[in-house]
Amino acid sequence: MFSLHTIKPAIMVAMLSVAGSFSAFAEPMKFLNFDQQGQLIRPTGYREWIFIGAPLTPNDMNNGKAAFPEFHNVYIDPVSWTYWKRTGEFKDETVIVKELVSVSGKQAVSGNGYFQGEYIGLEAMVKSRQQFPKAPGNWGFFRFTIENSDELHARAAAQAEHNCSTCHQHNAAKDQVFTQYYPVLRAAEARGQAGSGR
Template structure:
């Protein structure tokens, strides 16, 4: 056979090279997920609020005000949306939301509607904090491994939160969100950050 003609030193060099390459790929892949900070839960399985979300990567601020929805908007507040930075870095590299991704959505009332720059919508007061967390190990049966939480609607926010039932939150995200249950269509920052 052809391969038997390859001198032994070259064969072992090739094997060694392939081994090193495989090892590099494995450790590199693991490292990328290991770098993700990830969620923490208490003994009852409730999500522990991680502080500092206002310093995470700001990805967008959707608004569906009452005044544009006959006074009956389902979510009439501003939503300031932030992604935990280690998960964001992974997304920039791979275009995927790694296990452990946390997205915070802080609710703010609509404040002033007049400014020196003109008539519009300006953010008022903080009035709620919600998290979306991707954890396929803990929640293998939830769509995409995503679970949804609310830390209440008044400052100071609750310290822990229980996951909502799938039909309360996840089902709408499954049906209408553009990418892996996240409303990517409303986050140009996130779209621009993915691999080209």
Template sequence: MAIIKALGLASLLTLATSVTHAEDLATHTFQNIVDSNGTISLPADARESWVHLGSWVVNEAGAPGAGFHDVYTQPEAAQTYRESGEFADGTVLIKEIRSILSGDKTTGPALWAGEPQVWFVMVRDRQNRFDGPHWGEGWGWALYKADNPTRNVSESFEATCKGCHTPAQQTNWVFIEGYPTLK
């Protein structure tokens, strides 16, 4: 009986912790990733400590976004999406685009990710906190190149991001079909 009570308490604590984490997501994001002026920073630890949502490969060299795409979010953002089907306020999505390498392996011709080229960052802002050129449709938008991952080189949401994301407008501007972790 004591073991059952302990397991019940552990489950309750886990649930309470996950709810607290989801509620703290926006606070953390808007204190540590987005400053008071709406400037978005590229989180340095995403590949190591965030959830990998899925990968895409745009294999045509001349296509916009050509490369191997890995997409990451905070663990509590992924959990909240799975529970509600919505991106919580403060959710950060990072798409890391890497070069494509290839070669023959014992299993046949293979493709794999090379060095990072760019990072696209989206920040969910359900409260529309910011009004600048990098904020639109309930998201903040940023683009960083590998040669300077501290400088947002996006011209604006309208000029740099919207054109590619318009086909995903019905899914809140995110191509969720490529993210099996959210299902």
């Protein structure tokens, strides 16, 4: 026969381990991570976020050197997407990444066009009141691309305002995001849903 004293710790251990595994599930996903120096740690896992569009500035239409070459596959983190659907605003800690993809060819059996090839770069804009209290819209812009390389920087310092933000401030339709090029965002804006039907 077990005495109450020997059973109790066993039950407590069991309870603690159940609580532990629940809290592991409940742990909120963190999409935005800065290091001690305020550099943005390169976001990962974004190909499982919400894909909002793929603008294309092919090198061959830009004298061989587009500022952001070729396809731009753009993703927003899922928590900010939910907030956007509800409110039509980009929340604090929004992460938007644009992954650059080369043009692999211009002919397919479907016709002539531009077709995606290989991953060639990564840029990001992130909204953080804490990191960028004075920046317009609290946005910070980052470049992880290493030109002519498959590699990406593991972390990056915020770009100067005139390198990125100034153009976004003057030309983007909504809070520095070029929503004019993303029907996925426009269809869902403050509608509470993705707008999957017509």
